[in-house]
């Protein structure tokens with residue numbers, strides 16, 4: 001079968017000679033509908049964040065059950081499912097709470113399919129346990145694949161701040177890409193806060209406004225923080241969600257977050273923040289959330305089935321993987337690209 005394989009730093013190839021796996025025990029073989037192309041893949045490919053392993057890329061996966069191992073219960077051939085991406089031990093307390101993204105054993109396990117183990121940029125994917133499958137009912141797997149990360153990650157980041165996102169408050173969203181364009185929609189669907197979007201091109205700022213942002217600010221402007229404070233007034237933004245994570249965006253967040261606000265850094269842009277007691281307003285919680293839980297993924301599916309969130313999808317074939325990564329590198333994907341076998 002065909003697969004997009006990571007061989008090491010800056011070495012990705014589409015191969016045709018992978019063997020189609022067969023499930024044993026509680027494993028499930030999935031016929032892939034689509035695999036989303038996430039900026040995290042570029043951190044792996046270009047920066048070598050997952051060193052030493054050779055594997056099939058793709059950690060945003062959806063498809064149909066093709067074959068189940070002998071001990072699988074509750075799934076049958078043809079069921080449409082998402083693959084929950086962060087694969088924990090399955091037994092520790094966070095995993096029992098379905099939060100495998102915070103599994104106690106994260107430091108000793110590969111991060112999951114497409115992140116050290118074989119992922120879904122292939123004709124078929126072997127999922128190690130049926131516990132990692134979430135049914136999507138009437139949703140189309142091709143459209144639903146990015147829900148597993150591009151929607152789940154911002155959903156989980158927003159949920160921890162929901163109690164602060166009241167209708168008289170402001171929320172800043174930095175980076176209107178795969179994750180950010182869904183974040184704007186989740187904020188609109190689940191909160192009453194006024195959304196201020198930041199990106200570096202007018203096209204992305206216009207896109208954010210179409211999706212529900214009230215304002216768009218170019219974060220490259222030297223006075224971006226002043227422009228945001230002109231909108232919020234003295235109270236500033238109760239929550240800042242940074243989907244870039246560069247030093248400049250973290251600093252922008254620190255300048256615009258309010259007293260007792262949340263500065264939430266999701267982007268893995270490698271930025272640094274020099275903590276100084278007087279540089280951050282008092283009471284700010286600074287967090288670096290990772291992905292989301294399985295039950296949160298079910299809630300995300302609820303939002304999608306109610307048509308409250310729509311992923312803006314660009315469809316490509318598996319053979320186009322290298323071209324698509326190049327487009328993503330150069331900021332040329334609007335919303336999320338998916339690879340379809």
Ligand code: NAD
Pocket residue numbers: 037038039040041043149153174175176177178179180198199200201204219220243244245246248249265266267268269288289290291328331335
């Ligand atoms: P993307 O490439 O689709 O979008 C990034 C967006 O940020 C683009 O619109 C780009 O124009 C914009 N941008 C770049 N520099 C900017 C700046 N200085 N100011 C404002 N906007 C800027 O990326 P994505 O797939 O949405 O991923 C975003 C980040 O989140 C990546 O670093 C990715 O690795 C990370 N991520 C983290 C988690 C997690 O669990 N913490 C999960 C998934 C992805």
Ligand code: ZN
Pocket residue numbers: 088089090091092093094095100102103104105
């Ligand atoms: Zn665990």
